Amino acid sequence: MHTPRDDAAPTMDAALQGQPFWRALGVGALAIAVLGLIGRLLSYPLNRDENMFVSVAQMLGSGDLYRDLGYNHLPNLPYLLGGIFAVTGSSGYLLTARLLVAAFWLLALFFLWRISRNEAAGLPAFLAAASVLVGSTLLLGEPGMLATNNLIPVALVFPAVFLLFRGLDEERPSAGYLLGAGLVASLAIGFKANYTFLAAFFVLAVLIAPKGATVGQKLLYGLLPLGIGGLLGGLPSLVHMLSDPDAFFAHTLRYFTELQTAYWAESEAPKTVSLKGKILLAQSIWFANTSLIALMLVVTQMALIASTDGLRALFDWKVTILGLAVISGLVVAFVPTPSFAQYFVPPLPFLVLLIPVLAGRLSGGARQFAGMLLAAGAALALVNAVPRLGAGLAAFASPSAWGTIADGRAIARAGSEAGLRPGDRVAALTPVWALDAGYSIYPEFAAGQFVYRVAPYIPPQDRPFYRTTSPASLTSFLDADPPAAVLVNRAEPMEADLAAYALSRGYRPAGPSGEDRPFDLYVAPR
Structure with a gap:
């Protein structure tokens, strides 16, 4: 001792x-x-x-x-x-x-x-x-x-x-x-x-x-x-x-x-x-x-x-x-x-x-x-x-510019201007943004891309334990229950599939344009 x-x-x-x-x-x-x-x-x-x-x-x-x-x-x-x-x-x-x-x-x-x-x-x-x-x-x-x-x-x-x-x-x-x-x-x-x-x-x-x-x-x-x-x-x-x-x-x-x-x-x-x-x-x-x-x-x-x-x-x-x-x-x-x-x-x-x-x-x-x-x-x-x-x-000089605050507010503002309402369901592989903006998400995407990206490798005996979709079945999954909007993180190449789906189904781009924005938001056609 x-x-x-x-x-x-x-x-x-x-x-x-x-x-x-x-x-x-x-x-x-x-x-x-x-x-x-x-x-x-x-x-x-x-x-x-x-x-x-x-x-x-x-x-x-x-x-x-x-x-x-x-x-x-x-x-x-x-x-x-x-x-x-x-x-x-x-x-x-x-x-x-x-x-x-x-x-x-x-x-x-x-x-x-x-x-x-x-x-x-x-x-x-x-x-x-x-x-x-x-x-x-x-x-x-x-x-x-x-x-x-x-x-x-x-x-x-x-x-x-x-x-x-x-x-x-x-x-x-x-x-x-x-x-x-x-x-x-x-x-x-x-x-x-x-x-x-x-x-x-x-x-x-x-x-x-x-x-x-x-x-x-x-x-x-x-x-x-x-x-x-x-x-x-x-x-x-x-x-x-x-x-x-x-x-x-x-x-x-x-x-x-x-x-x-x-x-x-x-x-x-x-x-x-x-x-x-x-x-x-x-x-x-x-x-x-x-x-x-x-x-x-x-x-x-x-x-x-x-x-x-x-x-x-x-x-x-x-x-x-x-x-x-x-x-x-x-x-x-x-x-x-x-x-x-x-x-x-x-x-x-x-x-x-x-x-x-x-x-x-x-x-x-x-x-x-x-x-x-x-x-x-x-x-x-x-x-x-x-x-x-x-x-x-x-950073304390401008807390409103923090991504932890600004990103959700920007998405909410863009969605509101395009007619989205709080609680509307958004398809997003970056679901934190959608939730911070006041929207709901698919449970299949609650974990972001971490289950989605391994879905093709799940063995048959483990599939009953997973609620997910995969890149190959994304289109049919969303068509079965279309989202009110699609949110895409521009920094994530895997999310290009979401953008492709939105454009193929006539979803309208919403929010600010420009290369400096971190997200793309697409709203369902009226």
Whole structure:
């Protein structure tokens, strides 16, 4: 069990102690960076992945999550979003979903601060860890800026680890904290299955710490509440798995291992499928920008600990658990094929957590040197993100221009001028736009293009579990129940079929003309 050193906070803060200007500057710079992050998040353009989560969440109650709406992940996010939509009554679905992601960013930073405080890591360590997270070019891109299931499990890692540490910091495990740790970790897994490895390391942590507890105490006050919390957090997934296993596994496991693999094998879109390509992609993400700064801070602190207290000091259970989680995240990142940037996120939160955990184990001159190094790392991490965060700050000057607001309003205005009424059904493979404009959509397109594009590859035994159409049958499908309008995302080549259908059936172009508009709207002939 780690006990914070008596000299921890004063020594680690030596680089800033007694200099309130520099302390205020560090905290102020981080606060401005967080504000820039939120501005960037709320103004970031719509991405096709968001249709899967936002539209399905809005359509909850109109059909089964998997069989009717075509969702293909574990179910936590649509239920969370759908609940927020129902409670708030908001009609700006994309903006509401982005605000939820912003709340999870703040949650992550709050618990990172709590962990840094409990580990007596000092202000420089917290600022360095938080700046690495906020300034990450990876998370300032699509993985951290979209209303998808990529950022939320990352954010939940921090409260889960906080509860785990608090539950195991005493001589006997704390059942309450460990029940909470199991619950939050299980919720994270229910948002994204890539984080399943969390369960193994939380169990391992209970078994190896605290050293003063008996086996019976570890079972009764540790593993049992941890397991109960995990079971409670996993209920949404378990209910679907047990009540309709055929549809659940068809849309989750077999979708990714069979249908998506078949689709990408024939797709000419850019993709990374070979091991060599994955390694190069991983290198460009993990050994660049703030990820490289984090690695440098972690490795340097480990070297300082080993040089002052010996190598055995590095085998503290918290360092061991976080280190193994980083390694597991590295391995998990290589599993999906093809590879995309978001698959390389899992190691990052554990690498960030190692910064304050290691800082709390330094003493004397090594701790003072690390404090200066951490302060420098924090500054470099924020400087790295200035172009992106600066644009996010500038976005607050004109919120009406944000795509999360402007796109839906423009489509609603164009539709109204052409005679469409709120609630009219629109055929769209970018259904978020149609919903934000106040129109209804086909359940077959609730997941955007993600079921539509794999429809030709669905094997006969799985077809009963899918409610969809396909590129080959699109015309006959729409002819059987014609839409009031057709909405086309000009950035998506796959949606050219919708435009072709609209023009072939005499639908009238509506809305502004010009190359700069992101959409085409076609209204049914009078």
